Amino acid sequence: MYEIMGKRNRTNLFAILILGVILALLPLGIRKEFLISIFINIFLYAYLGQCWNILGGYAGYLSLGHTVFFGIGAYASSILFCSFGINPWLGMLSGAILAMLVGIVISYLSFRYGLRGIYFAMITLAFGVIFRVIFTNSEFLGGAQGVLIPLKAPSIAQFQFDGKLGFFYIGLLLVLMSLVITWFISRQKFGYNLLAIKDNEKASEALGIHTNRYKLLATCLSASLTALGGSFYAQYLMYISPETVFSLNLSIEIVLVVIVGGMGTLFGPVLGAFVLIPIGELTRALLKEGAMGMHVIVYGIILIIFCLLLPNGLIPTVQTLFRSRLVKDA
Amino acid sequence: MSFTQIFQSLVGGLLIGGVYSLVAIGLTIIYGVLKIVNFAHGDFLMLAMYLAFFSYTLLNIDPYLMAFVALPLFFVFGVFIYKLIIQPIVEKGEEHIQILLTMGLAWVLQNIVLYFFGPDYRSLRLPYGDITLSIGDVYFSLTKIIACGGAVICTLLVHLLFKKTKLGKAIRAAAQEPWAAYMVGINVKRIYYISFAIGICCVSIAGFLVIPFFYTSPLAGAQFTLIAFVVVVLGGLGSFAGALICGFLVGLVEGIGSAFLPGSYQELVVFSVFILILLFKPSGIFVRNNG
Amino acid sequence: MLKIENVSKRFGGIQAIREVSAYLKEGEVVGLIGPNGAGKTTLFNLISGFIKPDQGTIDFENRNITGLKPYKICRLGMTRTFQIVEPFKHLTVFENILVGALNKFDKYDVAADRVKEVIDLVGLARVYQRYGMDLNIVESKKLEIAKALSVQPRLLLLDEIMAGLNPTEVKQVTDLIMNLNKENISFLVIEHNMRAIMEISVRIIVLNYGEKIFEGFPSDIMHNKAVVDAYLGDETDA
Numbered sequence: 139m140y141e142i143m144g145k146r147n148r149t150n151l152f153a154i155l156i157l158g159v160i161l162a163l164l165p166l167g168i169r170k171e172f173l174i175s176i177f178i179n180i181f182l183y184a185y186l187g188q189c190w191n192i193l194g195g196y197a198g199y200l201s202l203g204h205t206v207f208f209g210i211g212a213y214a215s216s217i218l219f220c221s222f223g224i225n226p227w228l229g230m231l232s233g234a235i236l237a238m239l240v241g242i243v244i245s246y247l248s249f250r251y252g253l254r255g256i257y258f259a260m261i262t263l264a265f266g267v268i269f270r271v272i273f274t275n276s277e278f279l280g281g282a283q284g285v286l287i288p289l290k291a292p293s294i295a296q297f298q299f300d301g302k303l304g305f306f307y308i309g310l311l312l313v314l315m316s317l318v319i320t321w322f323i324s325r326q327k328f329g330y331n332l333l334a335i336k337d338n339e340k341a342s343e344a345l346g347i348h349t350n351r352y353k354l355l356a357t358c359l360s361a362s363l364t365a366l367g368g369s370f371y372a373q374y375l376m377y378i379s380p381e382t383v384f385s386l387n388l389s390i391e392i393v394l395v396v397i398v399g400g401m402g403t404l405f406g407p408v409l410g411a412f413v414l415i416p417i418g419e420l421t422r423a424l425l426k427e428g429a430m431g432m433h434v435i436v437y438g439i440i441l442i443i444f445c446l447l448l449p450n451g452l453i454p455t456v457q458t459l460f461r462s463r464l465v466k467d468a
Numbered sequence: 469m470s471f472t473q474i475f476q477s478l479v480g481g482l483l484i485g486g487v488y489s490l491v492a493i494g495l496t497i498i499y500g501v502l503k504i505v506n507f508a509h510g511d512f513l514m515l516a517m518y519l520a521f522f523s524y525t526l527l528n529i530d531p532y533l534m535a536f537v538a539l540p541l542f543f544v545f546g547v548f549i550y551k552l553i554i555q556p557i558v559e560k561g562e563e564h565i566q567i568l569l570t571m572g573l574a575w576v577l578q579n580i581v582l583y584f585f586g587p588d589y590r591s592l593r594l595p596y597g598d599i600t601l602s603i604g605d606v607y608f609s610l611t612k613i614i615a616c617g618g619a620v621i622c623t624l625l626v627h628l629l630f631k632k633t634k635l636g637k638a639i640r641a642a643a644q645e646p647w648a649a650y651m652v653g654i655n656v657k658r659i660y661y662i663s664f665a666i667g668i669c670c671v672s673i674a675g676f677l678v679i680p681f682f683y684t685s686p687l688a689g690a691q692f693t694l695i696a697f698v699v700v701v702l703g704g705l706g707s708f709a710g711a712l713i714c715g716f717l718v719g720l721v722e723g724i725g726s727a728f729l730p731g732s733y734q735e736l737v738v739f740s741v742f743i744l745i746l747l748f749k750p751s752g753i754f755v756r757n758n759g
Numbered sequence: 760m761l762k763i764e765n766v767s768k769r770f771g772g773i774q775a776i777r778e779v780s781a782y783l784k785e786g787e788v789v790g791l792i793g794p795n796g797a798g799k800t801t802l803f804n805l806i807s808g809f810i811k812p813d814q815g816t817i818d819f820e821n822r823n824i825t826g827l828k829p830y831k832i833c834r835l836g837m838t839r840t841f842q843i844v845e846p847f848k849h850l851t852v853f854e855n856i857l858v859g860a861l862n863k864f865d866k867y868d869v870a871a872d873r874v875k876e877v878i879d880l881v882g883l884a885r886v887y888q889r890y891g892m893d894l895n896i897v898e899s900k901k902l903e904i905a906k907a908l909s910v911q912p913r914l915l916l917l918d919e920i921m922a923g924l925n926p927t928e929v930k931q932v933t934d935l936i937m938n939l940n941k942e943n944i945s946f947l948v949i950e951h952n953m954r955a956i957m958e959i960s961v962r963i964i965v966l967n968y969g970e971k972i973f974e975g976f977p978s979d980i981m982h983n984k985a986v987v988d989a990y991l992g993d994e995t996d997a
Contacts, residue, residue, distance in 0.1 A: 251747045271736045327861040334858045337847040345859040346833035431582035441572030
């Protein structure tokens with residue numbers, strides 16, 4: 139009698155697979171490296187958005203400081219590689235662990251002292267600033283100049299590639315991984331607990347959910363995954379600095395991607411990235427030389443428009459339209 | 469590090485703290501009445517700085533004079549921004565949407581300036597810009613003193629506005645109990661955009677006060693926004709007196725930081741204190757109820 | 760089953776609960792009444808772990824639960840509803856109940872069975888697909904009870920569950936409570952609806968200004984001067 143509700147939706151997994159295959163085949167049709175790099179950008183933001191979504195969209199704790207985890211990932215792999223010759227993949231892993239530890243500290247403090255909503259946003263923001271300042275002023279971490287990653291023998295083992303294709307596929311893999319992880323947690327106890335916490339934390343407690351533990355777990359997952367994105371970015375651009383990887387703007391851009399697509403949805407961040415990044419690139423392309431800042435103006439306007447008109451994002455808005463038609467018919 | 473140098477830094481910090489207070493009070497008004505966190509706050513200061521810069525370099529108008537001229541301009545601008553962007557989400561909209569909305573506004577303002585004027589730092593060289601007064605070995609920059617004094621005067625004026633005038637009382641009523649205010653015939657909608665505009669005016673005046681000794685750039689405002697937030701949280705979200713006192717406090721802490729720590733570590737000190745306050749006393753260190 | 764001994768709680772300058780003691784035996788439906796501000800919800804908060812008492816102890820099934828966090832108390836078999844009913848807005852009715860069930864039973868199939876059971880018990884079968892935000896007040900209240908039932912509690916604290924319901928709806932709820940009580944679920948019910956609470960309760964506790972001023976059978980309540988004064992206000996006081 140009841141349609142199976144609440145069990146993991148295999149259709150979605152299938153959809154992820156199809157999306158993956160389509161995107162994987164893209165480079166066969168695209169020759170221009172420029173377009174490949176746009177996709178890499180899309181993948182990066184889609185991935186970061188997915189990671190943020192776990193804590194922000196599902197658990198409802200909106201962090202404005204995810205750049206902290208991103209930056210830790212970027213610096214961990216870079217410093218370990220440049221100063222100690224450690225393989226970037228291992229560095230990436232250590233970055234993830236470090237970011238997770240930092241995430242635990244930030245979250246534990248926040249949750250223990252009951253910070254929520256805007257206060258939580260502000261504390262994450264403050265940590266972002268603090269990390270930027272620390273790294274800018276630490277000479278042994280590269281200081282304000284940042285870290286330049288030397289090009290050694292390009293190979294997948296060294297996480298360096300000739301050309302962009304390698305990064306395209308790794309980026310795609312990251313996106314798919316984040317989608318699968320989100321899919322995995324979404325329709326089972328973990329995901330439901332997060333959603334319940336987002337909607338009504340007190341009621342969740344009364345129902346036996348150890349809210350602090352789940353919030354902490356969400357943070358760990360979100361933080362460590364975000365750090366992987368940071369390492370990816372570092373290897374891709376071969377140059378990082380506190381200003382670029384501990385940037386408040388980056389934190390907000392991540393949130394923007396998720397807002398546009400839809401918070402707390404499976405494909406929201408991916409959709410958001412696919413909408414937002416091309417618009418930004420288009421703006422830059424149209425204005426060529428004088429483009430400084432214009433694409434951010436466009437982002438800002440999009441952010442404003444979405445906040446005013448479509449605060450739930452694209453996917454939930456479409457879902458609501460379908461749902462209201464359903465309810466009327468019922 | 470001699471005592472004089474330390475004292476110098478402290479005083480310098482206190483002087484700029486006066487400006488921080490004014491900026492924070494603008495933020496407090498907007499939050500207290502509209503319950504909106506204005507992340508674009510400092511960017512109005514930045515706009516004021518640019519206006520001052522260009523009116524001086526192109527038209528030779530003294531920034532302090534320009535402040536008076538620009539005040540009504542910024543008031544109207546504030547009303548405009550309110551009606552266009554803020555009004556739809558006042559009292560509605562979830563908290564995080566409000567935050568992101570004003571962040572979007574900040575981005576737009578910052579990058580419009582960036583687009584038209586480029587990223588270069590600009591500063592004014594005023595004829596009286598280098599004058600310093602001295603007491604003993606300690607030197608005070610005249611422009612900083614004017615800035616602090618001007619800020620305090622403006623704060624007092626705003627305070628008088630709220631305490632003594634009919635408009636001020638109406639604003640306070642609308643801030644505390646919008647429905648009750650509506651019932652007694654107060655046009656709450658009008659109060660909202662007036663309050664927002666007043667808040668914008670406060671922070672814009674700060675821009676004119678500060679341009680004689682600060683560099684301006686598209687991102688100059690963002691610094692002030694963050695500091696204003698620290699001040700406001702410290703003083704208690706919505707507390708007038710808290711914003712006033714903590715503005716000076718933060719300026720002082722910055723001064724201490726710059727005296728003893730290298731580089732931009734003073735930012736670190738300020739934000740560390742901020743985090744500690746958020747954790748242990750988010751209602752502000754003075755625990756007041758209504759501003 | 761539930762034993763509250765000399766519990767007190769102060770908020771700033773106000774003594775919200777003053778040395779309240781009470782008990783509830785297994786299988787009972789006990790009513791908790793008192794004028795607004797008497798401290799009823801505060802007492803609930805203390806019992807269910809949302810607030811810690813300044814002094815006193817609370818035992819549940821012979822186990823000291825004073826100061827335990829709400830989720831632990833829930834796992835021990837006691838749960839509560841909230842005065843301001845807020846279902847999980849973005850989840851369907853089914854999912855709303857599933858949340859609790861999953862936490863109790865872990866395995867999806869067992870949990871889903873429980874959900875279906877509860878939906879039938881409470882009478883929400885027609886709207887199981889509707890989102891929490893689309894429910895009307897009766898449905899929300901039923902859902903609130905359903906959510907609580909999903910974790911198979913042995914003691915259920917109901918906070919003004921009948922507020923805002925019309926007489927027919929109130930009857931539905933009281934019938935539900937009596938039915939569940941037959942299944943050996945005990946209840947502690949805060950209510951302002953006098954008739955309803957008289958009907959279902961085997962015993963009634965009256966609070967005023969944080970103190971227990973009366974405890975006894977429903978039939979005795981009406982005649983007790985202290986209770987009447989509490990509700991009407993003592994007019995002889997200068």
